Amino acid sequence: MADVIVIGAGIIGAACAWRLAQAGVRVTLLERTAPAAGASQAALGVLQFHAMPGAHPAYQHLSLRSRELYPAWLAELAETTGERVPYFAGGQLKLAFAEADWPELEALLAANEALGLPVERAGADECLLLEPALNPTLLGGVFLPADAWVDNTALTLALAKAAQRAGACLERVAVTAIEQAGGRVTGVRAAGQHYAADWVVLAAGCWSSQIAGVPALPVQPVRGQALAVAGRPVRHVVASSHGYLVPKTTEQTLVGATVEAVGYDEATTLGGLAQVAAAGLEISPRLAGGAFLGAWAGLRPATPDGRPCLGPFAALPNLIAAAGHFRNGILQAPATAEIVCVLVAGAPLAADISGLNPDREGWV
Numbered sequence: 522m523a524d525v526i527v528i529g530a531g532i533i534g535a536a537c538a539w540r541l542a543q544a545g546v547r548v549t550l551l552e553r554t555a556p557a558a559g560a561s562q563a564a565l566g567v568l569q570f571h572a573m574p575g576a577h578p579a580y581q582h583l584s585l586r587s588r589e590l591y592p593a594w595l596a597e598l599a600e601t602t603g604e605r606v607p608y609f610a611g612g613q614l615k616l617a618f619a620e621a622d623w624p625e626l627e628a629l630l631a632a633n634e635a636l637g638l639p640v641e642r643a644g645a646d647e648c649l650l651l652e653p654a655l656n657p658t659l660l661g662g663v664f665l666p667a668d669a670w671v672d673n674t675a676l677t678l679a680l681a682k683a684a685q686r687a688g689a690c691l692e693r694v695a696v697t698a699i700e701q702a703g704g705r706v707t708g709v710r711a712a713g714q715h716y717a718a719d720w721v722v723l724a725a726g727c728w729s730s731q732i733a734g735v736p737a738l739p740v741q742p743v744r745g746q747a748l749a750v751a752g753r754p755v756r757h758v759v760a761s762s763h764g765y766l767v768p769k770t771t772e773q774t775l776v777g778a779t780v781e782a783v784g785y786d787e788a789t790t791l792g793g794l795a796q797v798a799a800a801g802l803e804i805s806p807r808l809a810g811g812a813f814l815g816a817w818a819g820l821r822p823a824t825p826d827g828r829p830c831l832g833p834f835a836a837l838p839n840l841i842a843a844a845g846h847f848r849n850g851i852l853q854a855p856a857t858a859e860i861v862c863v864l865v866a867g868a869p870l871a872a873d874i875s876g877l878n879p880d881r882e883g884w885v
């Protein structure tokens with residue numbers, strides 16, 4: 522019998538499995554397809570290591586704690602797997618192209634200045650000095666020097682590998698139901714078999730709410746379409762209110778992304794890609810000459826208030842939700858895994874995460 526079953530080997534499930542296995546817990550990681558099959562493969566890997574204006578304190582904690590954890594986490598992962606996950610800590614430039622873009626950028630400045638986090642206002646000339654290939658019609662922007670990007674697919678695969686090296690057992694099987702008796706989870710059902718466990722961690726991304734026996738959980742898919750073009754006209758992550766560019770070391774630029782409530786439809790569409798392309802070209806018209814390398818779509822796990830579900834369900838205290846990280850699951854994975862480990866160990870949490878409670882007041 523496994524001490525802990527983790528459902529889903531996206532970045533969240535794989536990160537939890539690694540940390541739990543390292544702590545000496547017997548872990549079974551159940552993945553219906555393959556590690557990094559879901560949103561964790563579709564992401565663009567931007568690590569927004571800054572305070573987000575108006576974010577709930579528990580959400581902010583996940584982001585800022587992950588910022589502290591990331592460098593050592595990646596170094597430890599490289600030591601364990603023998604492979605270094607591509608990571609670039611060059612900062613992010615957020616641009617205004619219209620007067621209407623300023624209030625959001627001003628709020629971003631204020632939120633980070635209030636916490637003493639690095640943030641700089643940049644005039645149009647400064648933006649163009651930093652990134653000469655930007656559209657000269659820009660009005661100015663905000664530079665967030667601590668932001669970074671990581672290769673999210675390589676990272677998720679490395680986490681799954683590290684989890685197995687630490688003793689976790691990865692099985693390719695689809696979980697069909699959570700099984701329970703007497704107000705506690707007894708394990709899960711998969712391929713007609715009962716898998717027994719003391720704890721179950723629900724990390725199946727936007728599919729978490731589809732598994733039978735899971736208490737009401739308003740995690741829904743929100744599609745994101747993105748594309749890649751050859752060349753690197755910009756060196757930093759650059760965002761506008763319509764999209765963003767992520768320059769990769771492989772001499773390509775990723776352009777993202779749509780935000781579409783279309784259910785579980787993972788198709789790429791001409792309309793979606795046209796929107797992404799227009800956003801990219803607005804930021805840097807020089808992208809127009811880059812060869813088109815490909816396009817993809819993924820389903821982000823979204824919640825009504827934008828916060829992930831992290832913690833035990835009131836009705837089933839040994840079922841821990843770790844889903845719903847929406848647009849920042851790559852960013853928030855290390856802190857999420859840390860919290861799941863503390864919950865399984867029954868130790869006190871360093872931060873109040875009641876705002877992430879999976880059955881929080883007023884939303885189910």
Ligand SMILES: Cc1cc2nc3c(=O)[nH]c(=O)nc-3n(C[C@H](O)[C@H](O)[C@H](O)COP(=O)(O)OP(=O)(O)OC[C@H]3O[C@@H](n4cnc5c(N)ncnc54)[C@H](O)[C@@H]3O)c2cc1C
Pocket residue numbers: 528529530531532533534551552553554555556557558559560561562563564565566567568694695696697724725726727728729732744745746747777778818819820821822843844845846847848849850851852853
């Ligand atoms: C276009 C796009 C761009 C993004 N950009 C960023 C970004 O720049 N930065 C950032 O931080 N985040 C970004 N995100 C969001 C990020 O991808 C997600 O928040 C994160 O990947 C969620 O991880 P997860 O492990 O919860 O879900 P997933 O990666 O979807 O993993 C869930 C896993 O569970 C498995 N599964 C599902 N059902 C079952 C079952 N019944 N039994 C067994 N296994 C099951 C699936 O096969 C899948 O492997 C982006 C997302 C998209 C789509």
